[in-house]
Amino acid sequence: MEKRGHHITRKTFQRLLVGITALACMLPLLGSGTFQSREAQILVLQDELSPGSPISVILVIPTPQPPQYKAGDMLPLQALLSSSEKRPIQKAPFFYTDQIQLAGQDYILAMAILVVPNTYEEKNIYLDVQFEKAASIASSFFAGLNLPQTHNFPVSPRSFNSETIALGPENTDIKTKPDPQKNKEAAELWKLLTSTDAGLFNTAGFTAPVDSPRRTSYFGDRRVYQYTDGSSERSIHGGIDFGVPRGTPVRASAPGLVRMARFRIVTGNTVIIQHAPGLYSLYYHMDSLSVTEGDLVQTGTELGKSGSTGLSTGPHLHWEFRIQGEFADPDLMVQTAPLDKERIISKITEKLGKTDRSTEGR
Numbered sequence: 374m375e376k377r378g379h380h381i382t383r384k385t386f387q388r389l390l391v392g393i394t395a396l397a398c399m400l401p402l403l404g405s406g407t408f409q410s411r412e413a414q415i416l417v418l419q420d421e422l423s424p425g426s427p428i429s430v431i432l433v434i435p436t437p438q439p440p441q442y443k444a445g446d447m448l449p450l451q452a453l454l455s456s457s458e459k460r461p462i463q464k465a466p467f468f469y470t471d472q473i474q475l476a477g478q479d480y481i482l483a484m485a486i487l488v489v490p491n492t493y494e495e496k497n498i499y500l501d502v503q504f505e506k507a508a509s510i511a512s513s514f515f516a517g518l519n520l521p522q523t524h525n526f527p528v529s530p531r532s533f534n535s536e537t538i539a540l541g542p543e544n545t546d547i548k549t550k551p552d553p554q555k556n557k558e559a560a561e562l563w564k565l566l567t568s569t570d571a572g573l574f575n576t577a578g579f580t581a582p583v584d585s586p587r588r589t590s591y592f593g594d595r596r597v598y599q600y601t602d603g604s605s606e607r608s609i610h611g612g613i614d615f616g617v618p619r620g621t622p623v624r625a626s627a628p629g630l631v632r633m634a635r636f637r638i639v640t641g642n643t644v645i646i647q648h649a650p651g652l653y654s655l656y657y658h659m660d661s662l663s664v665t666e667g668d669l670v671q672t673g674t675e676l677g678k679s680g681s682t683g684l685s686t687g688p689h690l691h692w693e694f695r696i697q698g699e700f701a702d703p704d705l706m707v708q709t710a711p712l713d714k715e716r717i718i719s720k721i722t723e724k725l726g727k728t729d730r731s732t733e734g735r
């Protein structure tokens with residue numbers, strides 16, 4: 374009986390869906406004359422994407438009366454990345470960044486930060502924008518807002534280095550010995566790196582944490598760890614290693630909020646800074662720390678001295694970026710400045726300013 378009831382319900386539901394879809398198809402026609410529909414424009418800051426590239430998605434939303442938001446406030450919108458088979462890759466919430474005026478019209482700017490995974494091998498990547506909870510949208514500032522269609526971006530192929538690292542007894546233990554404290558620390562780290570707490574602290578670029586040009590490992594290196602018992606394990610290096618002597622000052626890459634500053638078994642003395650919701654820079658294996666959790670730092674603030682604590686085969690600084698939990702290439706973070714307000718506004722003016730003028734001319 375239950376089963377039959379379920380079937381009837383589903384059929385009714387399907388009919389309803391057909392009805393709703395038909396209605397939804399008619400809405401744009403009605404909207405063109407009757408309602409004041411608002412179209413959100415979308416743009417991506419980066420001109421080229423490759424594995425490890427940050428993706429700054431900016432929504433430009435026309436608004437008659439700008440609502441009161443602070444930079445870094447979370448909005449009920451999300452960006453979704455998927456592959457050609459609609460396989461979901463990543464999602465990121467939008468946060469409020471700024472208000473601008475273009476050709477006499479007010480807009481608010483919303484931003485979401487994503488990254489092309491360094492294991493991504495397809496030629497294209499797909500971007501969608503969605504409301505988070507449809508029910509809460511109806512009565513909000515976002516009511517009547519039309520979101521852009523799916524966008525498709527080419528992804529340039531990229532190859533990575535391979536390296537084999539033989540670990541001594543101590544480092545083998547760190548990697549292989551079961552340890553509840555290590556598991557607890559891994560869970561805490563993952564929880565932090567996948568959190569998207571409100572707060573935008575950087576609206577400019579990123580810089581390297583040490584002056585040294587000497588690098589001992591690169592972003593995306595395919596590593597094989599060889600253990601003392603003859604077994605081995607594959608892993609991917611998520612950051613850049615700078616071969617600096619112990620005691621070198623380590624400096625913050627950009628303004629941010631210190632979310633972690635403590636010793637961890639695998640990464641030694643560790644600092645993690647939030648720069649935007651879901652965007653973090655990480656500094657590992659330091660000898661000492663000079664900041665504490667909750668500190669606000671500026672570009673160049675000393676975080677501590679470099680060292681060789683945790684799983685490390687010699688003095689170096691490991692520098693890493695995470696976006697929605699995924700590794701982002703530190704060099705591309707510096708080059709493409711994904712949070713740089715000036716770059717974003719000049720790109721909007723260049724793209725949408727032209728559209729506005731052509732509309733005026735009609």
Ligand SMILES: [Zn+2]
Binds near residue numbers: 590614690692
């Ligand atoms: Zn490293």
